[in-house]
Amino acid sequence: xxxxxxxxxxxxxxxxxxxxxxxxxxxxxxxxxxxxxxxxxxxxxxxxxxxxxxxxxxxxxxxxxxxxxxxxxxxxxxxxxxxxxxxxxxxxxxxxxxxxxxxxxxxxxxxxxxxxxxxxxxxxxxxxxxxxxxxxxxxxxxxxxxxxxxxxxxxxxxxxxxxxxxxxxxxxxxxxxxx
Numbered sequence: 001x002x003x004x005x006x007x008x009x010x011x012x013x014x015x016x017x018x019x020x021x022x023x024x025x026x027x028x029x030x031x032x033x034x035x036x037x038x039x040x041x042x043x044x045x046x047x048x049x050x051x052x053x054x055x056x057x058x059x060x061x062x063x064x065x066x067x068x069x070x071x072x073x074x075x076x077x078x079x080x081x082x083x084x085x086x087x088x089x090x091x092x093x094x095x096x097x098x099x100x101x102x103x104x105x106x107x108x109x110x111x112x113x114x115x116x117x118x119x120x121x122x123x124x125x126x127x128x129x130x131x132x133x134x135x136x137x138x139x140x141x142x143x144x145x146x147x148x149x150x151x152x153x154x155x156x157x158x159x160x161x162x163x164x165x166x167x168x169x170x171x172x173x174x175x176x177x178x179x
Contacts, residue, residue, distance in 0.1 A: 006070070007068055007069060007070050007075070007076075007104060007107060007108070008068075008069045008070075009066055009067065009068055009069065009108070009111045009115070010066075010067055010069065011064055011065070011066060011067070012054075012058060012064070012065035012066070012067050012077070013058075014055055014058060016054075016065075016067065016074065017051040017052075017054040017055045017058070018051045018054075019074050020049075020051075020054045020065060020067075020074070020077050020092075021049050021050050021051045021053070021054050023074060023075075023076075023077055023094055023096060024048050024049050024077060024092050024094050025048050025049065026096070026097060027094040027095070027096065027097050027100075028048045028094070048092075049092065057079055057081075057092075060081065062081060062082035062120065063079065063080065063081040063082070064079075064080050064081075064115070064119060065077060065078065065079050065080070065092075066078050066080060066111065066112050066115050068095070068104065068107075068108045068111070070099075070104075075095060075096045075099055075104065076093075076094055076095045076096065076104060076105070076108045077092060077093075077094050078090060078091070078092060078093045078094070078108065078109075078112045079091045079092040079093075080112060080115065080116045080119070080120075082116075082119075082120040082122060083126070085122075086122055086123050086124055087122055087123075087124040087125070087126060088116040088120050088122045088124075088125055088126075089125075089126055089127065090109075090112060090113075090116070090125050090126070090127045091127060091128070093105075093108075093109065093112070093127070095108065105139075106143065109143055113125055113175075113177055116177075117177055117179070122177070123176060123177050123179075124174060124175070124176050124177065125145075125174065125175045125177060126172060126173065126174040126175075127140070127145070127172075127173050127174075128152060128170035128171065128172055128173075129170065129171050129173060130154070130168060130169075130170060130171075131151060131168075131169045131170065131171040132168070137171060137173070140173055141173075143175070144175045145173040145174065145175045146173060146174060146175065147171055147172075147173055148171075148172045148173065148174055150171075150172040151169045151170065151171055151172070152169065152170040152172065153168075153169060153170070154168035154169060154170060
């Protein structure tokens with residue numbers, strides 16, 4: 001068995017926006033997403049994001065997009081946004097579908113948590129996950145996230161996203177970080 005290639009991390013810049021949008025859409029929607037296990041293709045159709053959305057996220061105060069790189073290529077992305085004095089939201093967490101299951105995600109989520117602590121001085125991360133995605137919820141639970149009792153409706157203003165299942169909801173998960 002060969003050693004996996006080393007990964008590194010850096011903050012995204014505006015010129016990364018088209019690459020980020022393409023990677024996010026390839027991991028969540030359409031046939032390309034079926035190469036990995038994070039697909040939402042049977043639950044939601046349409047684009048998850050676009051370069052304009054990514055540029056808006058990059059411009060938001062108190063936010064950042066962290067990239068995971070392998071041999072200089074973007075293979076992962078995560079959006080981090082401070083939501084209050086002690087908390088940050090973690091969203092658009094993606095690893096390239098053909099690389100999923102190899103341990104990159106575990107290293108990347110740890111790097112994202114460290115980056116959020118360093119950038120925002122927070123002690124709590126939270127996220128939302130489609131509530132019927134039990135395997136994805138279990139993945140985050142293995143990383144220390146816990147389901148709260150809070151459920152949110154799937155956003156109707158989700159741009160090109162069109163739910164294919166009635167009454168989709170988002171489960172809220174949280175993790176308290178150690179310094």
